[in-house]
Every structure is written in C-alpha cells, then in structure tokens.
Amino acid sequence: MFDRWCFCFIAGCLLSSFLMSTVTPKTMKAAVLIQRWYRRYMARLEMRRRYTWNIFQSIEYAGEQDQLQLSSFFSFMLDNFTHMFTFPPDLISQLLDPVVDPWLDREICYSLILVPESYSGPRLSFPLSVSDTNALLAAFKEQQTLHARYVLQLLYETKKLLKQMPNIIHLSTSYTKEITICGDLHGRLDDLLLIFYKNGLPSAETPYVFNGDFVDRGKKSVEVVILLFAYLLLYPDNMHLNRGNHEDYIMNLRYGFTKEVMQKYKTHGQEILQLFQDVFSLLPVATVIDGKILIVHGGISDQTNLDFLSSIERHKILLPFTETTRFTLCLIVVHLIECFHLEQIVDVLWSDPKIQEGCSPNTFRGGGCYFGPDVTQRLLLQHGLQLLIRSHECKQEGYELCHGGQVITIFSASNYYEEGSNRGAYIKVGRELVPRFYQYQVSRTTRKLTLTQRVRAAEGSALRALKEKLFAHRSELMCGFQEYDQNYTGRVSVSEWALVLEAVLRLDLPWRTLRPHLARLAPDGSVEYQSCFEDMGPGIPLPQVTSNLAETLFRYRTDIEIIFNIIDKDHSGLISIEEFRHTWRLFSAHLGVAIDDSAIDDLARSIDFNKDGSIDFTEFLEAFRVNWQIIMDLLKNAHQ
Amino acid sequence: MAESNNQSAETKLSDVHKRIKAAFETFDNAANNTVDVREIGTIIYSLGCFPSQADLHDFIAEVEEDHSGYIHLDRFLPAMTKVLLEHKFPPIPKDLLLQAFEVLDKDNKGYLEPEELTKYMTQEGEPFTQEEMEEMLTGLADHERNVIYYKDVINQLAIDPDM
Numbered sequence: 084m085f086d087r088w089c090f091c092f093i094a095g096c097l098l099s100s101f102l103m104s105t106v107t108p109k110t111m112k113a114a115v116l117i118q119r120w121y122r123r124y125m126a127r128l129e130m131r132r133r134y135t136w137n138i139f140q141s142i143e144y145a146g147e148q149d150q151l152q153l154s155s156f157f158s159f160m161l162d163n164f165t166h167m168f169t170f171p172p173d174l175i176s177q178l179l180d181p182v183v184d185p186w187l188d189r190e191i192c193y194s195l196i197l198v199p200e201s202y203s204g205p206r207l208s209f210p211l212s213v214s215d216t217n218a219l220l221a222a223f224k225e226q227q228t229l230h231a232r233y234v235l236q237l238l239y240e241t242k243k244l245l246k247q248m249p250n251i252i253h254l255s256t257s258y259t260k261e262i263t264i265c266g267d268l269h270g271r272l273d274d275l276l277l278i279f280y281k282n283g284l285p286s287a288e289t290p291y292v293f294n295g296d297f298v299d300r301g302k303k304s305v306e307v308v309i310l311l312f313a314y315l316l317l318y319p320d321n322m323h324l325n326r327g328n329h330e331d332y333i334m335n336l337r338y339g340f341t342k343e344v345m346q347k348y349k350t351h352g353q354e355i356l357q358l359f360q361d362v363f364s365l366l367p368v369a370t371v372i373d374g375k376i377l378i379v380h381g382g383i384s385d386q387t388n389l390d391f392l393s394s395i396e397r398h399k400i401l402l403p404f405t406e407t408t409r410f411t412l413c414l415i416v417v418h419l420i421e422c423f424h425l426e427q428i429v430d431v432l433w434s435d436p437k438i439q440e441g442c443s444p445n446t447f448r449g450g451g452c453y454f455g456p457d458v459t460q461r462l463l464l465q466h467g468l469q470l471l472i473r474s475h476e477c478k479q480e481g482y483e484l485c486h487g488g489q490v491i492t493i494f495s496a497s498n499y500y501e502e503g504s505n506r507g508a509y510i511k512v513g514r515e516l517v518p519r520f521y522q523y524q525v526s527r528t529t530r531k532l533t534l535t536q537r538v539r540a541a542e543g544s545a546l547r548a549l550k551e552k553l554f555a556h557r558s559e560l561m562c563g564f565q566e567y568d569q570n571y572t573g574r575v576s577v578s579e580w581a582l583v584l585e586a587v588l589r590l591d592l593p594w595r596t597l598r599p600h601l602a603r604l605a606p607d608g609s610v611e612y613q614s615c616f617e618d619m620g621p622g623i624p625l626p627q628v629t630s631n632l633a634e635t636l637f638r639y640r641t642d643i644e645i646i647f648n649i650i651d652k653d654h655s656g657l658i659s660i661e662e663f664r665h666t667w668r669l670f671s672a673h674l675g676v677a678i679d680d681s682a683i684d685d686l687a688r689s690i691d692f693n694k695d696g697s698i699d700f701t702e703f704l705e706a707f708r709v710n711w712q713i714i715m716d717l718l719k720n721a722h723q
Numbered sequence: 724m725a726e727s728n729n730q731s732a733e734t735k736l737s738d739v740h741k742r743i744k745a746a747f748e749t750f751d752n753a754a755n756n757t758v759d760v761r762e763i764g765t766i767i768y769s770l771g772c773f774p775s776q777a778d779l780h781d782f783i784a785e786v787e788e789d790h791s792g793y794i795h796l797d798r799f800l801p802a803m804t805k806v807l808l809e810h811k812f813p814p815i816p817k818d819l820l821l822q823a824f825e826v827l828d829k830d831n832k833g834y835l836e837p838e839e840l841t842k843y844m845t846q847e848g849e850p851f852t853q854e855e856m857e858e859m860l861t862g863l864a865d866h867e868r869n870v871i872y873y874k875d876v877i878n879q880l881a882i883d884p885d886m
Binding site for chain 2: 109110111112113114115116117118119120121122123125126127129130133134137438576577578593594595596
C-alpha cells in the first residue's frame with residue numbers, strides 16, 4: 084500500500100514537473116501582466132458601452148420631451164383661433180384630422196387601380212394563402228415594393244377583420260404549442276426575418292403576438308407592417324397584433340413612416356396613409372394569455388381597469404395629444420367621458436415602469452405615467468394575473484425584468500440606436516406559463532465584429548449626436564460657462580464644466596467620463612470650454628455659426644418640419660400661400676399680438692422665392708428665420 | 724489662482740469623490756447606491772487602476788456587505804478614495820507589456836499563434852475563462868493570418884483616451 088502511494092506520489096511529481104517545464108517564473112509573470120492589462124481594457128470597453136447607451140437613451144427621451152412643447156403649442160393655437168378669427172370651417176379639421184374619405188371604405192377604391200404588365204412583384208389574391216405570404220417574403224428580401232393596389236386591398240381586408248375584434252384578445256396555450264411574443268420592431272425588416280428564421284413562420288403550430296411599434300424610425304416600416312397584416316389575414320387565430328404608441332398619425336409624421344410611404348408610393352401614398360391610420364386605430368390594445376399573462380405595449384396606471392378597457396369603442400379614440408383631442412372633442416360635447424376613455428388607452432400605450440412605488444405622470448413621454456411595483460401588484464391581483472409583458476423601451480439585452488419579475492420588457496429591434504448598440508429578443512411561453520428568452524443581433528457585415536469594433540461604432544454615433552446637442556445650445560452654454568469665468572480666461576474647472584452641461588442640457592449623463600471626447604484640457608487641468616464647439620474628430624459636419632439664429636433653427640427644425648407637414652395635407656412638399664397665411668395668423672394669435680393682414684401678405688409673398696404661388700419647406704424655414712425673435716418667444720410660451 | 728494648500732487638497736479630494744461616484748453610478752441600476760459585486764472590477768479598472776484578481780478579492784472582502792452580493796457606496800467610497808490617492812494598483816507601462824509578450828514568444832517570431840496564447844492565458848497566472856479567451860482571440864487576431872501581432876495590438880489598444 085505504501086509502495087503504491089509512493090509510486091503515485093513520485094509519478095505525480097514527475098508529471099507536474101513535466102507540465103511545469105514550459106512554465107518558468109518569467110512566463111508566469113508575463114502571463115499575469117498580459118491578463119491584467121487585457122482585463123482592464125475589457126472593463127473600460129464595458130464602461131464605454133454603458134455610457135454610449137446612456138447617451139442614446141437620454142437623447143431619445145429628451146427628444147420626446149420636445150414633443151410636449153409642440154403639442155401644447157398646437158393646442159393653444161387651435162383653442163384660441165376659433166373665437167379670434169373667422170376661418171374656413173374645414174381648416175380646423177384639416178389641420179387635425181386626417182381627411183375621412185368615404186371612398187376608401189368602398190371596395191372599388193383599390194380595384195380600379197391597374198397593375199401594369201411590367202410589375203414583377205407579388206400579385207396577391209384574396210383570401211390570402213401561404214403562397215402569397217411566401218411571395219411577399221421573397222419579394223421583400225429582394226428589395227421589391229408591393230404594388231399600391233395590393234397594399235390598399237390588404238389594408239382594406241385587414242380593416243374588415245379588425246373591426247370584428249375586441250379591444251382585448253384572449254388566448255390560450257396548449258400542450259403542443261408555445262406562444263411567441265415579440266416587442267418593438269420599428270421598421271427593422273432584418274430583425275423580423277431573423278425571428279421568422281430562428282423561430283419559424285407564423286402558423287397554427289407557431290402562434291405569435293407582436294406587441295406594437297411596428298413602424299417609424301427604421302427604413303422598412305412598410306414591408307414589416309405588410310408582412311404582419313398578411314399573416315394576420317392568413318392566420319387570424321394564430322397571429323395577434325397589439326397597438327403601440329407609434330401606430331398613430333402624428334407619431335408617423337414625426338418619426339418617418341409617413342415619409343417612407345410617400346416616397347415608396349408617389350401616386351397613391353395619401354390613400355394608403357389614410358387606410359393605415361384607420362387600421363391602426365382598429366388594432367386591439369391588449370392580449371391576455373390563459374387569463375394570467377397580460378401583454379400591452381407601454382404599461383399600466385393606477386387607473387387601469389381591464390373590464391373598462393374592454394368596453395371602450397377604441398377606433399373612435401384619437402391619439403396621442405391629450406390637448407388637441409380635448410379640442411376636437413369639445414366640438415362633439417362629450418368631453419369628459421371621452422377624455423377618460425382616451426386616458427385609459429394612452430396609459431396602456433405610453434406608460435413606463437419605475438423602481439419607486441406609486442404612479443406619477445410620465446413627463447418625458449408626454450402621456451401615460453410611470454408606474455411602480457405597487458401599481459403592478461395591485462392590477463395583477465385585481466384581475467388574477469401573474470405577469471405583465473410590455474415593450475416600449477429599448478433594452479441592451481433585448482429584454483429586462485423588473486418589479487420583482489412581475490414585469491418583463493421585451494424589445495425586438497436589435498441595433499436600435501446604432502450598429503452594436505443592443506440585442507433584440509423574443510419570449511416563448513408554453514402551458515406552464517414560464518417565459519423563456521431568445522436573443523439575437525442582426526449584423527450588417529458577414530464578418531463577426533469584435534466587441535471593440537461594435538462599441539467604437541456605437542460610441543462614435545452617440546458622441547456625434549451629443550455634439551450636435553452641444554452645438555444647438557451653444558449660447559446658453561457659453562452664458563453658463565462665463566458665469567464661472569468672470570475674468571474671461573476661457574477656462575473653467577472640470578466640475579464647473581460638468582455642472583453647466585447638466586443644467587443646460589438636462590441630460591443625465593456621466594459628463595466627467597465623457598469629457599475627453601467633448602472638450603480639451605488646458606495644461607493646468609482646467610477645461611477650455613470653447614473647445615466643446617469645435618470639430619473634435621473627423622467626419623463631423625459643422626454648421627456655420629453666424630448667430631443665435633442658426634442654433635435655434637437647428638434645435639427646432641424637426642418641430643418646424645412637423646408643423647409644415649401637418650399644413651401640407653397632401654404631402655406634396657408644398658403649401659399654398661393661403662394656407663401659409665392662415666397659419667401665420669395663428670402664430671400671431673398665440674402671441675396675443677394683432678398682426679396686420681397686409682403684413683402677413685407681404686411676408687408670404689416675400690418668402691415665396693420662386694414666385695410660384697406655393698411655399699416649400701426651405702421657404703417656410705426662411706419665414707422662421709426672418710421672424711425668429713417672434714418664434715423664439717412663441718416656443719418659449721408654449722413651454723409654459 | 725491663489726489658493727491655499729488646504730483648499731486645493733480639498734478640491735482634489737472632492738474631485739476624486741466625484742469621479743468615484745460617477746463611475747459607481749453607471750452601474751447602479753436600481754438607483755439605490757448599491758452595485759452588484761461582480762461589477763466592482765469593471766468600476767475599479769475604469770478609474771484607471773490595475774488590480775490583479777487577488778487584489779480585487781481583497782478589496783471586495785473589505786467592502787462587501789456580508790456576502791450579500793452587493794456593495795454599497797458608503798463603503799466603496801472611502802476604500803476607493805484610498806486606492807486612488809495612494810496610487811495603489813498602478814498602470815502597466817507599454818514597454819513592460821511588450822517585454823511580457825516577447826517572453827511568451829519564445830521563437831521570436833514577432834507574433835503569437837492563437838494556440839500559444841490560449842495555453843498561456845488559460846493555464847497560467849490568473850487564468851482566463853473560455854469566454855474571455857474567445858473574445859480576446861476574436862479581438863486581437865489578425866483577420867487574414869489568424870495570428871496575434873502583439874506589437875500592433877499594444878499600440879492599437881492604447882489609442883483610447885485615458886479617462
């Protein structure tokens with residue numbers, strides 16, 4: 084026994100010394116050094132990835148906050164003009180509501196459209212079959228566009244189908260099939276195709292729930308939503324769509340869906356948009372699985388009541404600006420009741436979960452609320468539910484749990500902010516009602532990008548966006564810096580620099596960590612604050628700095644564009660002088676300043692540069708430039 | 724800028740505190756001044772320090788809340804301040820790093836084969852996990868030749884601005 088033990092011992096020693104022969108103290112030290120260095124590098128990378136994420140998210144939410152400004156301006160404008168001016172009555176509705184065209188409710192709206200022989204895209208036949216959806220998939224992969232006639236027909240059929248559906252859809256799992264739940268897609272066709280590839284096409288064996296926000300931001304919103312509607316028509320019992328806050332007229336104007344439709348469908352774009360809006364307003368707002376899992380796009384509030392939600396006539400609700408709807412509803416004089424209906428739906432489409440208890444208004448989004456774990460708990464108990472699945476917020480891993488696992492956020496648009504910014508995910512749920520998560524990330528390049536490359540790309544994008552913000556607030560920032568720099572040395576301390584940025588931009592970001600990318604240090608360690616506004620890297624286009632004006636226009640150009648788009652009813656890119664005149668009177672009314680009709684006429688004529696009797700967006704913008712002081716005050720008032 | 728020594732020491736201290744808090748907050752997901760203990764390494768690295776795994780373990784033992792898996796800012800701040808002010812865990816100079824690679828490159832080829840690097844990184848010193856190793860190879864290997872030109876790598880990865 085001892086001999087055997089001895090032998091093992093000696094053999095062991097020999098073996099380990101054999102292994103150790105490659106290892107000298109020197110190589111071990113070298114290895115340790117390299118490991119330490121590399122780990123530090125990776126940790127820094129992780130740090131950069133996180134703050135890049137913060138930048139994107141802060142800017143996105145701040146952008147939505149600007150939306151509030153615009154909406155309150157609109158409501159003031161429309162509230163006031165009725166008793167101040169005599170307007171052609173249809174201008175009111177024209178400014179707000181999409182033109183309700185009875186023509187579009189009739190079948191012949193699409194059947195009269197001729198499809199030329201030369202059209203090589205899919206020719207759909209209704210009722211749809213699998214060959215139609217396969218044809219659509221193949222066509223969209225080849226970058227083809229579906230002919231307007233089929234788009235209209237598809238929308239018409241979808242509208243008919245949705246009219247029969249309740250506000251809340253009830254589903255059951257079974258032992259043989261799991262339900263797949265997807266979050267925001269935002270026009271990312273690649274992500275949708277990837278989900279279908281990984282998880283299977285929608286069918287009786289593979290039922291799906293898509294939780295809203297199919298359109299806007301991405302470039303293929305049309306294709307995404309056509310596919311979703313096609314599968315809805317094909318498998319109405321196995322394909323379920325919830326409405327998101329982006330399935331809405333005004334959001335589409337701002338975030339790109341309207342533009343995409345008009346670009347792809349130059350002749351019939353307007354009719355197509357109209358039908359889209361009808362269909363969007365008919366989408367159900369919630370889905371419940373086995374009476375236990377509630378799926379809505381945004382979230383809930385402390386007022387949410389599912390029974391009540393079931394009973395509303397959802398297609399009559401106009402979203403999302405509470406104020407403008409208040410205005411239109413005043414006309415109908417069912418103000419109070421409809422307001423409450425509206426709020427129920429707005430809550431469900433716009434709310435976000437928060438960590439603290441309670442329910443507070445969601446000032447960032449301009450609608451809905453922030454709901455705490457107690458609100459979730461109460462609702463789940465009240466309706467015998469066990470889980471709330473929602474979307475609406477981008478998450479780095481594609482999904483996130485909160486409220487002790489009672490709320491899941493699921494987001495299906497990978498690389499939402501930038502290549503490499505985040506994964507997408509979907510959930511599968513079977514009889515046992517335990518969610519399983521599947522993640523993915525679409526890659527534009529076939530070569531696998533390293534983490535470094537992805538972080539660098541995303542970071543570059545985020546920093547560019549941030550620098551634009553700095554530039555847009557240049558004068559306010561300079562004022563702030565100069566308060567700390569009374570002697571005009573051009574320098575402030577890093578702390579002071581961070582304080583000013585925080586105060587002016589109101590973005591919750593790690594400014595000290597970002598400092599090397601945004602501003603130069605002087606030899607004594609203080610910040611040369613003017614360097615914030617310099618071109619600090621290659622490829623950043625720097626707008627000409629002439630005055631406060633350039634900044635103002637830069638900052639508000641999106642809002643100004645939206646105003647233009649709303650006036651430009653037929654989305655032709657032009658507004659008539661008459662329309663311009665009316666709108667300008669409204670602007671002045673907002674100020675409470677009586678303005679001469681002839682002065683407006685002069686203005687209108689003066690900005691119509693090419694004298695063709697109509698005004699395009701550049702000329703419109705010029706009108707703002709000419710009267711920027713007025714506009715500045717105007718928008719400041721809207722703030723209050 | 725005629726400041727007394729006391730004042731500038733104070734400002735320096737408060738700046739250090741602010742840096743530490745900023746780094747901490749990035750990982751404080753629940754906004755309650757605690758972070759997951761697994762993030763501590765990242766936070767310390769991001770503040771410019773180079774602790775070894777052993778150093779990290781010691782540090783964590785000092786500041787962790789009784790094996791709860793969480794570290795509170797109240798304990799992290801003083802410990803980290805000490806680390807920064809005393810320049811514990813200093814950075815690795817580039818030439819030393821180059822020498823380290825040259826030690827591993829026994830045949831003086833000017834590059835390392837993936838298998839060579841893997842052997843050293845996963846078996847010696849403070850070994851890498853498989854995940855770490857895969858990411859390192861993907862990140863550092865030359866795409867065409869599939870070897871690691873360590874001199875280029877050192878220069879490449881050092882381009883990032885120091886924070």
